[in-house]
Amino acid sequence: MRKRHHFVVTLSVVVLICCGALFLSRDVNAAGEGTITGTVKLTGTAPHMRGIDMSKDPFCVKQHENNPAHLEGVVVGQDNGLENVVLYISEGLSGSAASETPKTVPVFDQKNCMYTPHVLAMDVNQSYKVTTSDQTTHNIHPNPNPMTGNIPWNVSQPPGSAPITKSWKAEEVAIPVQCNIHPWMHGWFVVVKGPYATTDDSGKYTIENVPPGNYTVTAWQETYGTQTSKVTVAAGTPATADFTFKAK
């Protein structure tokens, strides 16, 4: 009788300790992860981005009465920061870091007959959402490279219809997305393994949760292609990697 009592107590103590240990160790781990930050700039004069004539669809025209729409092949922000550049780790990731998929669900919205964001980066198998905020029917038609094993799809979204949630099962940089109903609507899905980031309008980016180690960071821009640079990430201190694309 007493014996069993003892046993129960010890067991519960052991369990408690184990849980604590797990909990702490998880903390420690997180603290140990570093980040990669930097800026992507464009040198030379940015190419002229043509305006978009949406007169086919009166709704779209109305949305852009005051802010005319332009192509988004090269979007340069303040002090030549290059927007919509995707940065990801192309070499040096350990299996575990590469395999875990973030729980966040990036959103690809159809707003004012444009894709926002123009470039959507995501992890392999990370689910993403396609929504529409327009009062006109849109059509989403990604065309992945058949070699990669990603399956193309083609679905229309009438106004106010439910978001479409999907995911890509293979790495691919990058999948062109278009709207068959509005020929000017073009965007990109960038599917990578492991941590990634997209530059903001000033060209800045931060890749989070990078375990310490030596990596090759790749920057992808839809018009100018890719650049790589090597970085060493130490626990705590953020590593920096800046990129500069030359305007052709």
Added chain:
Amino acid sequence: MATTVHEPPKIGPVRGAKTARGNGGWNLVPADGDLRVGERGSPPPASVGVWVGMAAITMSFAAFTSALIVREGASSDWQHFSLPSILYINTVLLLISSFTLELGRRSVARVMSRSQDQAKAPPLWFYVTLALGVLFVAGQYVAWLKLKSEGLYLATNPSSSFFYVLTAAHALHVCGGLGGLVRVIRKLRRSDLRRSTLDATSYYWHFMDVLWLYLLMLLWSKM
């Protein structure tokens, strides 16, 4: 319908009264107007059916032909190539097969017209025909291999596409004919072959010849 005997029609009481005017516009034949069905028997269905069938097949190949002509004219990508020479051998085989089949048919017909019971053993000619038919189909296949070896595949060029499609369609119909031939032989064995079946099968077979000659001419002039 010879199996049943029927009495001559009774002529009912004549109604003197007038009938409606314009009674369908056709004149009344009081009794046994048309005897083409009856004792004398109509041409048995098989031999009518085979003509109808051949009409349909002709129509299909006419469609293929017009498609070919339109497609050739549609753009300048039509590539000419020389037909594999085995086709000519196949042609000869097919013609001979028709001849042998005719010999076989004659001999059976002779027996049939002589007596109720018919030849038990199917004449050798039928087997020869069968063999020649199989050879023809095989020969067509060889022709395909020949084209493949020249790098002319189904999708290589409209001309090759049509070559494969037409030959395949015809070969398929020949296989049908072979099936019919086998059926004839089996029925002969069971000695319940009807003359009409035999004739129909042989008409169909000869039709395959004519069709093939036409196709050969078409291919020869277009390829």
Added chain:
Amino acid sequence: MAKFFAITIVVIAIASAIPIVMHMWPMPQDISVHGPLIDEQMADTMAEAGISFLAAQFILAAFIWMFSNRSREAKIRRFPGGAMGLVIAAVLLVGTEVLALGVFGTKAWAAVYFTPPSADAMPIQVQAGQFAFYFRYPGPDGKFGTIHPDKIDEANENFFGLDLTNDPAAKDDIVAAEMAIPVNKEIHLLMHTKDLGHSFYVRELRVQQDFVPGLDLSLHFTANKIGKYEIVCTQLCGLGHYNMKAYLEVMSQDDFNTWLKQQAANQ
């Protein structure tokens, strides 16, 4: 029951005719030079079709009314004239009717298709694609750059696949998403499709013509009323078919010139 049926037929026939007679859903006003011929033809046909429709329905109703549910003793009566009478009547009446229609209709048809465009007709190229029209003006040199399908790149608005680096004729081409034309000027519309079968339909212009892949057709017409009209696709071309449209703006020559300058600036 039968009499009620007869009445129903009459009522339906009249009810069907009313919207036509009242012009409740009329054809839009015609803005083309060849249009009146078509409208006239339409009116004539409507008259003949309408008359034969009403006549047939009324007679049918009348006979149902008169001859249904008669007693068993009632005599079968013969239609005066009999079958041959009817046949002859039909052949003569309908024959002349349709022949007339056919002959006069040919005039309208010929006006659209058998006349070549005049030498000073203004060439405009329209390219149809899933699911939009794009229009091209040859620019100052009056020459269209050649279309290279492999160079078509919608993401960068090269809708016609022009070779802007090597093709001098292409450099000054003006591409627009709406079609503007000067009023009272003959337009020679060169029709090209990028992908599938489409169709070019402007109700007011009384013009409809399919785009045929691999076969560049052309149309010519003259618009004689200023205004903004809709160009729609009438050939099933896929999921966006219902939304495949563009606007046709008929402008005065001056407005057109300024519009063209604007477009040139946007290139």
Added chain:
Amino acid sequence: MHDMSTHPAQHHHTAPTSFIRKHVFSLDHKVIGKQYYGLALIAVYIGMALSWLMRLHLGWTNLAIPGLQWLSKTGAPGGVMTPEYYLQLMTMHGTIMVFFVLTTAPFAGFGNFFLPIQVGAEDMPFPRFNMMSFWITFVAFIILMTAFFVGDGPPLSGWTAYVPLSAIGAAAGPGQGLGQILWAASIATFCIGQLLGSLNFITTTLDLRTRGMTLMRMPLTVWAWFITSCMGLTAFAVLLPACILLILDHVAGTSFFIASGLVVNGALVPHSGGSTLLWQHLFWFFGHPEVYIAIVPGVGIVSHVLITNMRRPLLSSKVLIGCMATLAFLSYVVYGHHMFVSGMNPFSGLVFSFPTLIITIPATIIVLIWIGSLYGSKIRINSASLFALGFISMFVSGGVSGFFLAQPSLDIYLHGTYFVVGHFHMVMAVAALFGIFTGTYFWFGKMFGRMMNETLGKIHFWLTFVGTYAIFMPFHYLGFAGNVRRYQAFVDDYLQPLIPVHRYITVAALVTGAAQLIFLYNLIHSRFWGPIAPENPWEATSLEWITTSPPPFDNFGGKHIEVFHDPYQYGIEGSTNDYVMQNSPEQIHTERDEK
């Protein structure tokens, strides 16, 4: 002479006993006829349901149709139909209705059941072919249905499947991949089935007529079916190769139909040099006869039923037959009127226009013969005759709009608008359906041994007759307003004011569709609980009425039929009954005899 005098029909004279051979893989033309009819019945209600969905969507575009998302999650997220799904349903509606209803029911269904009986034959000459014909058609139907459940659904290229939309593949749109292949495969299979059927029909008519049944003594239905099967034999024999070529373009990379330099969805199509118009020519060479394949049996059935209920023969059956034959023949030389604005040489537009206008002459004569025969007759009003008379009205209404579409100059404006939709629904769809209803109410007793309920039949008629006008007349008005067809929503500015009309049509369609459920109920109820059908309920003269209802396995119970008269000996006076059966030997004096 063992073979010359006997017919294969007599070679399976012992009725089968096993359930399978009796009801499933039966060689009996009557069972096959019923099977065809059943198939058409299933198909027509599916097609109707589809039209309901389409109408709802056209009336209220963003309406969430409860339960639709279960049919297709991507096609109708949350029950709201996507543009592509509308087109997919439209394609299936057209294909199902044209092929599996308008062709199977009046032609293959009634034809199989009654053609042999009406010529006094015991069965079709090639019963095995006949059985195959149905089961192949059935397989075709199954193939078509599977398109609903594969990949991204059925094709969206319409029942005409115009190339290159239908030939390029998935890039051209949802359903254009596997869905389109299934469609083409299904239609090709269907063609084979119908070819076998036509073969049987023609041979039966030419060959198995009983003693005394001269060609001119065949009932008009037989003539109609005979002419139809001649059309079927030639038309389907052309569609079959066309479908094969389409499939090859789709899967084997050939270029029969796909032109060079096409850029679909941003990618250059790897085909080259094909002819777009080739498909249209092949298709419409089948397509126009197909319209008459749908309507001519109706003409026959309606004449047959009208005569019986008018208690008098037609003014001239010969003329009617001649007209049907003329229609059939002309249908091959007018098919180009479907392509006036599709880029044919404008001269050929004229060439096709005149015969098209000429067609109105035989059509008019047919109508005049009917109406003229009504004069001075004794019309009996019942469900069958009501639908027959309704058919005439529909046939006229649908016919006159042909005046417009036959003229290329007007087709410029009306082509591809709802006017066309109104036209072919009236003259082909509704008229043919009225023919089917006529036949059903007239022959149901003979087919199933029980009579249908007349009251329900009449209610069904009134709702259908008024309803169809209420639905399809406005289509013409929409056409004049330039309302383009095959639009899933009306976003064009000039179409906005027309939306109320579409809502009204939707309501009308829902009501009229609901009326068809009465018919379904009537069918099922009468089949099991209807009053037993007498041998000859309508006092009709043709051979199907001299045998029991339903007829025995060999149609006449071994009794030998001999025919002495024309099929329609009605209105004979001075006796208890005013008609003489076709096989009764009594003599009749006509004025012609006295002359």
